[in-house]
Each structure stands twice: as C-alpha cells, then as structure tokens.
Amino acid sequence: HTTLTVGLADEAATLAFGEALASRLVPGMTVFLEGDLGAGKTTLTRGILRGFGHAGRVKSPTYALVESYELPQLAVHHFDLYRFADPEEWVDAGFRDLFDAGSLALIEWPEKALALLPAPDLTLTLHPDGPGRQATLTAHTERGLPCLNPY
Ligand code: ADP
Ligand code: MG
Numbered sequence: 381h382t383t384l385t386v387g388l389a390d391e392a393a394t395l396a397f398g399e400a401l402a403s404r405l406v407p408g409m410t411v412f413l414e415g416d417l418g419a420g421k422t423t424l425t426r427g428i429l430r431g432f433g434h435a436g437r438v439k440s441p442t443y444a445l446v447e448s449y450e451l452p453q454l455a456v457h458h459f460d461l462y463r464f465a466d467p468e469e470w471v472d473a474g475f476r477d478l479f480d481a482g483s484l485a486l487i488e489w490p491e492k493a494l495a496l497l498p499a500p501d502l503t504l505t506l507h508p509d510g511p512g513r514q515a516t517l518t519a520h521t522e523r524g525l526p527c528l529n530p531y
Contacts, residue, residue, distance in 0.1 A: 384528040398427020407454040415506035461492040
C-alpha cells in the first residue's frame with residue numbers, strides 16, 4: 381500500500397484539506413473515514429462538500445446513518461455508521477443502492493458494517509497531534525492513487 385501523511389494544525393486546515401481532496405475524488409469512489417469520536421471525520425467531509433461547491437449545511441448523520449447531497453458533478457452519500465447495528469436494515473433502507481457509478485461514498489465508522497461495504501479506494505485516518513490532527517491516506521486502488529499526490 382502507498383500512504384501519505386498530512387498535518388492539519390486546526391479546523392480551518394481540515395476544511396482546506398477536504399476542499400483540496402475533493403478535486404481528486406471522482407464518482408464511483410468509496411472513501412473510508414477512520415478515527416475516534418471527535419477526530420474530525422465530519423469536519424473533513426464538510427470540507428470535501430465545500431470543494432464540490434456545496435454551500436449549505438452539512439449535518440452529522442449519526443441518527444439518520446446517511447445524508448445525501450445531489451451536486452452538479454456527482455451525488456455524495458455521507459455515512460456515519462457509529463450506531464449501525466442491524467445488517468437487515470442495510471438492504472431494507474436501500475443503502476446498497478447508494479453505491480453506484482455516479483456516486484461518491486464517504487463513510488465514517490466503516491468497521492461497523494465492513495461485510496456490507498464495497499472495498500474502499502481510499503482510507504483516510506485522523507489522529508490527534510497536539511492541539512491539531514494528522515491525516516494518513518492509504519490508496520487501495522488505481523482510482524485512489526491521485527489522492528496521494530502532494531497538497
Ligand atoms: P468526528 O466526525 O470524527 O467525530 P467532528 O468533525 O465532528 O469529528 O469534530 C471534530 C472536532 O474537532 C470539531 O470540534 C472540530 O472543530 C475539531 N477539529 C477538526 N479538525 C481539527 C484540527 N485539524 N485541529 C483541531 N481541531 C480540529
Ligand atoms: Mg462524525
């Protein structure tokens with residue numbers, strides 16, 4: 381695997397990194413967002429959505445499990461699977477259908493539903509680093525590799 385580590389000094393840096401990352405994300409990709417509660421996964425998602433031109437709110441889908449954004453270039457499905465417990469719900473809720481060639485999936489807590497998810501193109505792990513964060517990116521597919529170019 382190929383990895384890249386990026387330092388994120390504050391929340392603004394996380395948002396700016398997300399915006400820069402957006403230009404390397406394409407429809408059909410699956411991105412796993414890993415890290416503890418409060419690591420900055422939702423903040424990063426907010427930056428990515430801004431990068432795609434989304435000007436509105438980005439709310440954490442902790443209870444809904446997924447929030448979808450229909451943007452001009454693509455659909456973005458932002459999952460937070462922290463509370464996901466029932467595999468039967470996956471098909472019943474139509475989640476399976478959200479993984480298609482025109483959609484980008486950003487998934488917080490993928491470990492809660494690993495057997496149900498497609499293999500990721502990119503894993504992004506956030507760690508505390510003093511008052512800031514460190515992001516480690518790992519590409520698993522050809523599609524994920526451009527995300528590792530310097531920022
Ligand atoms: P998660 O979705 O991983 O639970 P959130 O993004 O909801 O985390 O919240 C993370 C918290 O950390 C927010 O208060 C946010 O302002 C803050 N934060 C995000 N990125 C950074 C950073 N690079 N340095 C310091 N604080 C950050
Ligand atoms: Mg979150």
